[in-house]
Amino acid sequence: MENRFLPVSREEMRQRGWDQVDFVYVSGDAYVDHPSFGHAIITRVLESRGFRVGIIPQPDWKDKDSIAVFGEPRLGFLVSAGNMDSMVNHYSVSKKRRKTDAYTPGGIMGKRPDYACIVYGNLIRQTYKNTPIILGGIEASLRRLAHYDYWSDKLKRSILLDSGADLISYGMGERSIVEIAEALDAGLDVADITYIDGTVCKIRDKNIAYDALELPSFEEMKREKRKYAESFYTQYCNTDPFSGQRLLEPYENGIYILQNPAAKPLTTQEMDDVYALPYMRTYHPMYEKDGGIPAISEVKFSLISNRGCFGGCSFCALTFHQGRIIQVRSHESLLEEAKALTEEPDFKGYIHDVGGPTANFRFPACEKQLTYGACREKQCLFPKPCRNLRADHKDYLKLLRKLRELPKVKKVFIRSGIRFDYVMADKDDTFIRELCKYHVSGQLKVAPEHIADPVLQMMGKPENAVYREFAAKYKKINEQLGMKQYLVPYLMSSHPGSTMKEAIALAEYLRDLGYMPEQVQDFYPTPSTISTCMYYTGVDPRTMKPVYVPKSPHEKAMQRALIQYRNPKNYELVMEALKKEGREDLIGFGKHCLIRPRQTGEDRYYAEKRRKAQEEKNRKPRKKKTIRNTHKAKKRH
Incomplete structure (x- = not known):
């Protein structure tokens, strides 16, 4: 496979001898061909399966021609807001507009719209009435069913309905996107792709989802907040790829949103294969004139060793996006990447991170998770560590030791977060001792x-x-x-x-x-x-x-x-x-x-008086000290 950037223009497409692409990937982020960026992974995975993919990064959403760079793709459009939800990217918690965007050339704010998936989806639909549109990325993943939207302070319906898209590939989409691509390539109508794990679709025939749990309707949830709480917890308990059931959310006019169970976790070999794809590991050279993409500096010399998190923090969306089952890369895969990093001309000897959502998770919380899934209504670490939890840092320690021994590596940092209660659950203090000695600055x-x-x-x-x-x-x-x-x-x-x-x-x-x-x-x-x-x-x-x-x-x-x-x-x-x-x-x-x-007004008066007196005192020459010093000097002389 040739190691070069995927085409971002019709001219680059033709240089490859293509007259049409199979998929056009529309991204709210600038094009960075690095595995820390979702668009890079999905496009490279599709490329590895023989599909032709073009990328339109940060199109001008006010101009419908910006979406027609490659013409109509043979199979469909893939749409993502980027590595962040566009509203989180744009606004602080106080709803004030942020000044910079690390995923845009030069850090300039304003190159993507609010609610980017919805805007891009409708922009495409204006021009290409029947071309399949598949949403992906964290914005679509976390808004796949009815959800509370903080910025409008409203309960919003599934993003699938407002975007005009046909499917959502939720979570980490390597498995589902390949299945979708192969189904479309085989001639299947996108409306008939209702069965793939890790996807959400629209249906009208409720009988298709005969085995699904029916959630409260959107109208019910709008009327009564408790109904939304009940619905949300049902969703929360069905995020596991092994034990999760299909979910059906009713809307007006006989429309249903059907969520299939999450895609199965990748094996270590599959994870290795994903990270071994021929990424350029930097941003597209077209951004050089604008000062590059700031976000690359955070990840360029970091290693992603795992996915998923069984920590279960209430304020974290990882359960909905990556799931609770830990997926890891092999030591060999990580060492190979680390060696490649040391050959970069600007490598200074420091690996900035070895981790993921939680750095010190290197295998599933317990043995049964890869067969039966994570417990539906119990957490692995909360409120106390489960008695079945395997709290063991031996594998992570071996990996860190191997990385430390590599030529040209001065220090290996851990910056992506240590779950301290998991450290305390491990009766062996070797990890925390080596953490302090070698991996903290x-x-x-x-x-x-x-x-x-x-x-x-x-x-x-x-x-x-x-x-x-x-x-x-x-x-x-x-x-x-x-x-x-x-x-x-x-x-x-x-x-x-x-x-x-x-x-x-x-x-x-x-x-x-x-x-x-x-x-x-x-x-x-x-x-x-x-x-x-x-x-x-x-x-x-x-x-x-x-x-x-x-x-x-x-x-x-x-x-x-x-x-x-x-x-x-x-x-x-x-x-x-x-x-x-x-x-x-x-x-x-x-x-x-x-x-x-x-202070009262009187307090301030006397405080100011004392301050002025002190200033006056400081200005006076220290005569006695000068005379005494002079006398001593004469005596010495």
């Missing part, structure tokens, strides 16, 4: 997220005692090694379940720790997470019990300010929060206080 970032157990319960995170034990062990081992290294905890404000009481408790914890984080993540309700369902419905879908949800921007600002209570800009918000909660005991001059009392 001064600071280790971990994600306790909060310290109040009621909030951690809603987050699906371990109780705070587990983090405290980990922090103590990390400190002890670093002391034994004679190394000064610190933990940098990621913290989240305003998560469902967090009242002002818990927010103040977190501020007190940081006071005692002597640490104020530079960055704080305010809870962001992204599509298809348990936490977002709580935010919208006010109930925990797992128990259907009410949950307190901080929603007003002002309350959220107060909770956020409490975490950074030392910042003078947050003084008024912190003062208001403490008074509102009756915690004036934290306002004063004692060591336990978070802030000092507000």
Whole structure:
């Protein structure tokens, strides 16, 4: 297979001797041919199966001709918003427009539309009325059924209906996209492709889905939020490729959205094959004039060793997208890639990461998952590690040791997140010792997220005692090694379940720790997470019990300010929060206080007077000292 970029223009298509492409891939990201980018993997997988693929990166959605670069493809259009949901890419949690886009040439914002899959789908449909359109990527994956949309503050229907597309390939789509391509190539009408795992389709004949679980209708969910919570939890319990059932979501006019079970996880050999495809491992040269694509710098010297996560955090969408079953690459595959990295002209000796969603997961949580699937209503690590959990870092340690021994490699970092409760579940301390000794550079970032157990319960995170034990062990081992290294905890404000009481408790914890984080993540309700369902419905879908949800921007600002209570800009918000909660005991001059009392006009007058007197004193020459020094100098002389 020839190692070059896939065509991005009709001219490049013709240079290959093609008069038509089989698929046109439309992406909200710039074209980066690197396996950290979904469009690169899907297009290379299709290419490896003999299909001709052209790429239209970031088309001008205001011009329908921008979608016709290659003309009509023989089999269909593939559409993705990119590596991020376009709304998360565009807006902060406060719904303010972001200034830069790392997936665009030069980091310029505004090269893709809001709700990109919907806009691109309709743009294609205006010109090509009957050509199949298949959506993929994280935006389509997490919006495949009815979902709460934070930016419009509405329950929205399946993205399949609003985009004009025919199919969604959800999750990590290597298996499903090949099956779709082969079905279309065999002459099957796209409307008849209703059976492929890892896909979502539209049907009118309910009998096709005779074995499906029927969810509440979209109209029911719009009328009653609890119905959405019930529906969401049914979806959540059916994300597993082995135990998940088909789901049917009714809409008006006799339309149904049918979700097939998730595609089966890739074997290690299949994962190796995907990452061995002939990626150029950089952005297309057409972007050089604009300064390149910033996102490549984060991944260029990193290794993806796994997929999936059995951590089960409520605010994370991985369960819906990559699933809970861990899939890994072999040591040989990773070492081969690492050796190739060391030959890059700008390699400085540092591998920036070896991991995935969770770096220290290297095999399924228990042996039964690859036969029976993950448990439907139980988590592997929450609230306590399951008795069937295999907490073992031996394989990961072997991999890291091999990478450290490679010529030209000075250091191997781990930056994609360590699940500290999994580390604590492993009775052997070898991993954490080698982590401290070889794979940390001064600071280790971990994600306790909060310290109040009621909030951690809603987050699906371990109780705070587990983090405290980990922090103590990390400190002890670093002391034994004679190394000064610190933990940098990621913290989240305003998560469902967090009242002002818990927010103040977190501020007190940081006071005692002597640490104020530079960055704080305010809870962001992204599509298809348990936490977002709580935010919208006010109930925990797992128990259907009410949950307190901080929603007003002002309350959220107060909770956020409490975490950074030392910042003078947050003084008024912190003062208001403490008074509102009756915690004036934290306002004063004692060591336990978070802030000092507000100065009166008289206080400010005398403070200013003292300041001026001190300035005047500092300006006067220190005569006595000068005379004494002169006298000493004469004596020495």
